[in-house]
Amino acid sequence: xxxxxxxxxxxxxxxxxxxxxxxxxxxxxxxxxxxxxxxxxxxxxxxxxxxxxxxxxxxxxxxxxxxxxxxxxxxxxxxxxxxxxxxxxxxxxxxxxxxxxxxxxxxxxxxxxxxxxxxxxxxxxxxxxxxxxxxxxxxxxxxxxxxxxxxxxxxxxxxxxxxxxxxxxxxxxxxxxxxxxxxxxxxxxxxxxxxxxxxxxxxxxxxxxxxxxxxxxxxxxxxxxxxxxxxxxxxxxxxxxxxxxxxxxxxxxxxxxxxxxxxxxxxxxxxxxxxxxxxxxxxxxxxxxxxxxxxxxxxxxxxxxxxxxxxxxxxxxxxxxxxxxxxxxxxxxxxxxxxxxxxxx
Numbered sequence: 001x002x003x004x005x006x007x008x009x010x011x012x013x014x015x016x017x018x019x020x021x022x023x024x025x026x027x028x029x030x031x032x033x034x035x036x037x038x039x040x041x042x043x044x045x046x047x048x049x050x051x052x053x054x055x056x057x058x059x060x061x062x063x064x065x066x067x068x069x070x071x072x073x074x075x076x077x078x079x080x081x082x083x084x085x086x087x088x089x090x091x092x093x094x095x096x097x098x099x100x101x102x103x104x105x106x107x108x109x110x111x112x113x114x115x116x117x118x119x120x121x122x123x124x125x126x127x128x129x130x131x132x133x134x135x136x137x138x139x140x141x142x143x144x145x146x147x148x149x150x151x152x153x154x155x156x157x158x159x160x161x162x163x164x165x166x167x168x169x170x171x172x173x174x175x176x177x178x179x180x181x182x183x184x185x186x187x188x189x190x191x192x193x194x195x196x197x198x199x200x201x202x203x204x205x206x207x208x209x210x211x212x213x214x215x216x217x218x219x220x221x222x223x224x225x226x227x228x229x230x231x232x233x234x235x236x237x238x239x240x241x242x243x244x245x246x247x248x249x250x251x252x253x254x255x256x257x258x259x260x261x262x263x264x265x266x267x268x269x270x271x272x273x274x275x276x277x278x279x280x281x282x283x284x285x286x287x288x289x290x291x292x293x294x295x296x297x298x299x300x301x302x303x304x305x306x307x308x309x310x311x312x313x314x315x316x317x318x319x320x321x322x323x324x325x326x327x328x329x330x331x332x333x334x335x336x337x338x339x340x341x342x343x344x345x
Contacts, residue, residue: 007061007062008059008060008061008067008102008104008107009059009060009062010057010058010059010060010107010108010111011057011058011060011209011210012055012056012057012058012210012310013047013051013056013057013058013069014210014213014310015309015310015337017047017058017066018047018048018051019045019047020066021047021056021058021066021069022044022045022046022047023045024066024068024069024094024096025044025045025047025069025092025094026041026044026045027096027097028068028094028095028096028097029041029044029094031097032131032132032134033129033131037158037160039158044092050071050092051312052312052316053077053079054071054072054073054074054077054079055071055072055073055074055313056069056070056071056072057069057070057071057072057108057111059095059104059107059108066096067095067096067099067102067104068093068094068095068096068099068104068105068107068108069092069093069094069108070090070091070092070093070094070108070109070111070112071090071091071092072088072089072090072112072115073088073089073090074279074280074313075088075119075121075276075277075278075279075280075281076279076280076281077280079091080126080127082125082126082127082147082150082166083125084123084125086121086122086123087121087122087123087124087125087168088112088115088116088119088121088123088124088125089124089125089126090109090112090124090126091126091127093105093108093109093126093135095108105134105135105138106138106141106142109138109139109142110142112124113142113169113171115276116171117171117172118276118277119276119277119279120172120276120277121171121172122170122171122172122173123168123169123170123171124144124168124169124171125147125150125166125167125168125169126166126167127164127165127166127167128164128165128166128167129162129164129165130162130163130165136165136167139167139169142169143169144167144168144169145167145168145169146165146166146167147166147167147168148166150166151163151164151165151166152164182245182246182281182282182283183246184243184244184245184282184283184286184287185243185244185245185248186241186242186243186244186286186287186290187241187242187243187244187250188239188240188241189240189241189242190240191232191234191237191240191255192234193240193242195242195250196240196242196250196253198250199242199250199252199253199273199275200253200271200273202273202275203253203271203273206273207311210308210310210311211308211310211337214337225334226335228331229331229332229334229335232255232257232270232271233257236257236258236259237255237256237257237270238256238257238258238267238298239255239256239291239294240253240254240255241253241254241255241287241290241291241294243274243278243283243286243287243290245278245283251274251275251277251278251283252272252273252274252275252278252283252284252287253271253272253273253274253287254269254270254271254272254273254287254288254290254291255269255270255271256268256269256270256291256294256295256303257270259304261329261330261331262329262330266300266302266303266304267295267298267300267303267304268303268304268305268306269288269291269303269304269305270305272284272287272288272305272314274287284317285317285321288317288321291303292343292345295345296345300345301344301345302342302343302344302345303323303342303343303345304326304329304340304341304342305318305323305340305341305342306328306329306332306338306339306340306341307338307339307340307341308337308338308339309337309338309339310337311339315339318341321343322343323341323342323343324341324342324343325339325340325341326340326341326342327340328340
């Protein structure tokens with residue numbers, strides 16, 4: 001989450017803001033391009049579809065007014081063909097017409113550059129239509145350059161063909177690409193291992209702001225109940241796993257806990273976190289696979305987990321790996337934003 005001049009905040013879009021964000025995108029594009037087909041306008045409104053593929057960020061005023069939005073690829077998961085391995089791409093940068101002149105577009109673009117640096121991308125790229133001259137001026141101001149070798153004519157909607165431009169910003173020197181997939185190593189550690197603590201703190205800094213508004217202005221009793229619900233008792237943890245990269249640096253964390261709930265017991269996956277630079281290249285899949293192996297060794301018939309509606313990246317991962325939705329289970333039943341999953345082993 002990024003804050004601009006202490007007044008405007010850039011954060012991930014919230015579920016309840018999908019419709020408003022879609023309408024903002026439509027208004028911004030209609031303001032710049034005039035008449036657009038119903039099909040194209042429908043795609044601009046469909047924020048839920050964008051969230052399934054990448055991260056949608058929004059710029060908001062303190063009163064919650066949406067000012068702008070941008071769609072950014074997740075690490076190593078390109079949104080468009082313009083991106084190459086090791087690059088971050090973005091699309092649909094849109095600023096509400098009434099919010100222009102405040103630097104919102106520049107702030108959103110700089111936020112994309114910061115995300116790319118954090119995840120270790122060497123370049124940020126995007127396509128842009130020839131008529132988007134205001135955006136082109138912004139990109140030039142920030143140091144983007146044309147990537148003419150990636151440009152060409154495309155049909156953006158039936159009967160409408162444009163010369164699609166490409167721009168890139170070099171964040172860092174391109175790393176040499178190794179052959180094959182990275183090889184991950186697992187370490188089984190105590191829950192209070194300092195490296196595990198560090199990764200959990202990184203997770204809290206990333207995920208906590210997504211839900212902070214839901215725990216504001218609650219009475220002390222409710223705050224205490226929430227703290228108990230989402231706390232993890234180290235005594236209940238039966239396994240803590242770190243995944244390390246080729247250099248031996250820990251880049252991911254997950255744990256299993258023995259949870260008594262709804263009159264039964266299950267092994268529950270907790271605190272799954274992978275550093276942005278290790279996402280999209282198999283670290284999360286490997287980490288969950290190791291948890292599943294450990295659960296089988298312990299004789300578990302299934303694994304369960306809880307996540308939230310503002311972690312669509314996590315939801316997409318679990319669904320891809322064969323986890324299926326189940327009703328919200330204890331102790332999360334009071335939190336309707338919970339998404340709960342199981343996987344039979």
